[in-house]
């Protein structure tokens with residue numbers, strides 16, 4: 113009887129601690145996640161909210177002259193990488209092992225289209241593999257997937273729009289209660305001329321636009337993580353009460 117009581121007390125303490133644990137967010141993608149300043153702007157904006165303690169995670173710490181000494185630079189943005197390669201080489205498996213996350217954003221596909229003219233269907237297949245890797249790492253991963261920004265050079269935007277169009281039904285087909293996928297539109301309203309510094313990467317106005325698109329989706333994802341932790345705690349407490357009664 114005493115042992116049961118101790119056990120349930122330990123469970124309660126663990127549940128309370130889990131509820132309080134820092135939420136971990138991984139910005140995942142290519143150079144449009146690595147060598148940009150939307151992460152700095154996002155971190156700044158979060159400092160004014162209840163989510164200021166959210167921990168950005170990832171193996172990279174690239175700074176892009178964002179003139180911000182304070183922000184959490186940790187990210188999993190890899191310049192030049194293709195979604196198809198990351199999926200085939202299983203790279204995200206190790207990245208998430210090193211830096212587990214509760215919430216992840218994914219902006220990928222640009223290099224698949226621009227560098228190698230990959231088929232949209234193959235990019236979508238890679239996205240499915242990546243989502244499975246995320247869920248193998250954390251069955252409750254909250255996933256925010258971007259419809260990607262336009263390019264300011266070449267004639268890639270038709271294919272980019274084709275990919276963006278297919279992301280919606282794909283995400284719906286992969287959606288789940290434990291691990292929801294939210295699609296955000298980084299394309300609409302983003303100018304291939306005045307929001308890019310080099311035809312590919314956002315400049316200051318582009319960074320602000322991207323941040324403003326990620327922000328509400330992330331706030332929502334963080335609150336879903338928090339709610340499910342509270343719910344788990346309540347369920348554990350209910351079980352503990354039954355145990356001791």
Ligand SMILES: *[C@@H]1O[C@H](CO)[C@@H](O)[C@H](O)[C@H]1NC(C)=O
Pocket residue numbers: 125128129132
């Ligand atoms: C959880 O956080 C609250 C507010 O920051 C604090 O008062 C409380 O002691 C924390 N509980 C645990 C178990 O860490």
Ligand SMILES: *[C@@H]1O[C@H](CO)[C@@H](O)[C@H](O)[C@H]1NC(C)=O
Pocket residue numbers: 280283284287288289292293294295
């Ligand atoms: C997935 O489900 C969540 C609710 O859990 C919903 O908010 C979201 O819009 C859905 N995603 C898609 C792509 O329909």
Ligand SMILES: *[C@@H]1O[C@H](CO)[C@@H](O)[C@H](O)[C@H]1NC(C)=O
Pocket residue numbers: 305306307308309310311315316317318
């Ligand atoms: C962004 O870059 C474009 C040209 O690449 C320029 O026309 C525009 O003024 C820049 N805007 C900002 C806010 O840096």
